[in-house]
Amino acid sequence: MTEDTLTQRAVDRVQASFQRQGMMLHLGARLLRVVAGECELALPYSDKVTQQQGGFHGGAIGALADIAAGYAGLSLAPEGKEVTTVEYKINFLAAFQSGEIHAIGRVVRAGRRLIVTTAEVNHVAPDGKISACAVMQQTLAVVDKAY
Amino acid sequence: MTEDTLTQRAVDRVQASFQRQGMMLHLGARLLRVVAGECELALPYSDKVTQQQGGFHGGAIGALADIAAGYAGLSLAPEGKEVTTVEYKINFLAAFQSGEIHAIGRVVRAGRRLIVTTAEVNHVAPDGKISACAVMQQTLAVVDKAY
């Protein structure tokens, strides 16, 4: 396949899955960008995604990173397959209110059965300032598509 | 302090924090039980917490585990202190629809600066059947209370 075809195929698969993500849609997440092996999502600040101090909730940050990296993996999975998260590990680097968080997922190694990915999460302030928010390392399993 | 006093103090602190958790309240989470060093939360199934296959979202499972373990840690933190999540690692064991998930956080070791915890997440089906859903290992930092 050409690079354009690979990218279009990745976009189609990820968009089809993203529209089924009840929690992400509910929290207001948006799909920003997807190419083969890489995916970027955004989540705007709202009272749906806060913790006890009014900052972005670690659970929301973790969910966004999990999905961005999962979609990076999905973009490389064989036809008829999808991916499920085996596990992930996330470090939180700083707390943020307002603005948006952006998670960029990248494939480190795509095996036949397992895919290893990383994600970096950045905060984008209302004035455009970008700051590191979290880093994640994840294992995905390649499974038969179930829907 | 007596055990009763310790438990009451843990309950008070955790309840005060939980009422400030915008995301958790929004998703419908409930505080089930808290004693010194241990905390249990519940999250009912709804379209606010699903992923692309209609099961509980990993992000929701991770958030619930993160908070249950964080509150287990908070219950043991010194007066005037609270905890923030440094990092966690979660393994997903099985996918579930309907019913509730319950996360039980437990302190493994409470240091002066860092607290190590674990959480197990179980699925409770509508008929009461309990199944393992996820396990988590977490590091908390003890910080000055900010609110």
Add this chain to the structure above:
Amino acid sequence: MTEDTLTQRAVDRVQASFQRQGMMLHLGARLLRVVAGECELALPYSDKVTQQQGGFHGGAIGALADIAAGYAGLSLAPEGKEVTTVEYKINFLAAFQSGEIHAIGRVVRAGRRLIVTTAEVNHVAPDGKISACAVMQQTLAVVDKAY
């Protein structure tokens, strides 16, 4: 199989593999105990296993935990299969010199393709005092036996 048969089979498999562990034998590790789903190893203090402060090296602690949990998994793997470590995450709880460290690996969930385990590592002082040293959470892949 009866429980005795299961235990004997677990012992045989783990012993056969342990004798091939160049690094572990070299560092002086011993196999203490294995039953189906659980395995315990010991590593005595020596200058082969120290870090810059003279305590047990995190790498030695991590290796012992990795193998104890891997053998817990191997004890439950189907005939003709073995396990390889996909990933692990370890928290170090305290530093120790002298004595031994003991790692106990336990299977949390044994799937057909993946096995999730935990390990706890304790320090056993020369006077017999036991202290928590580290906790680990691990993912194993079930693969065809290669030797």
Add this chain to the structure above:
Amino acid sequence: MTEDTLTQRAVDRVQASFQRQGMMLHLGARLLRVVAGECELALPYSDKVTQQQGGFHGGAIGALADIAAGYAGLSLAPEGKEVTTVEYKINFLAAFQSGEIHAIGRVVRAGRRLIVTTAEVNHVAPDGKISACAVMQQTLAVVDKAY
């Protein structure tokens, strides 16, 4: 401080610590390169570092990654301080025999109390071919220097 001074200071501190690493020296590890925020170590293949299939032992790979990233952190720690590993998480990407493994540790964020790092481990075959071997994500604590 100038960049040269920073680099020299990083080199001095890391070399002083490395000479005290009993386990690493015993296994044959070498310090390849250190600048402020980054450190690279090598470990040659030998029967001291093998597992049951004759490949590099996960424990040896994990130890090398742990130390490379720890030294990346140490290179940025304030005077009179050193670092200890709070926890790490490592994914193994492929198994290798012969040649060497090289671990490159990098600081992601250096806080006053905690430092977050990553490490990538590559295999360098006898013919010079480089292949990805493992990726790690780590949390270090900044502590008073104890020696």
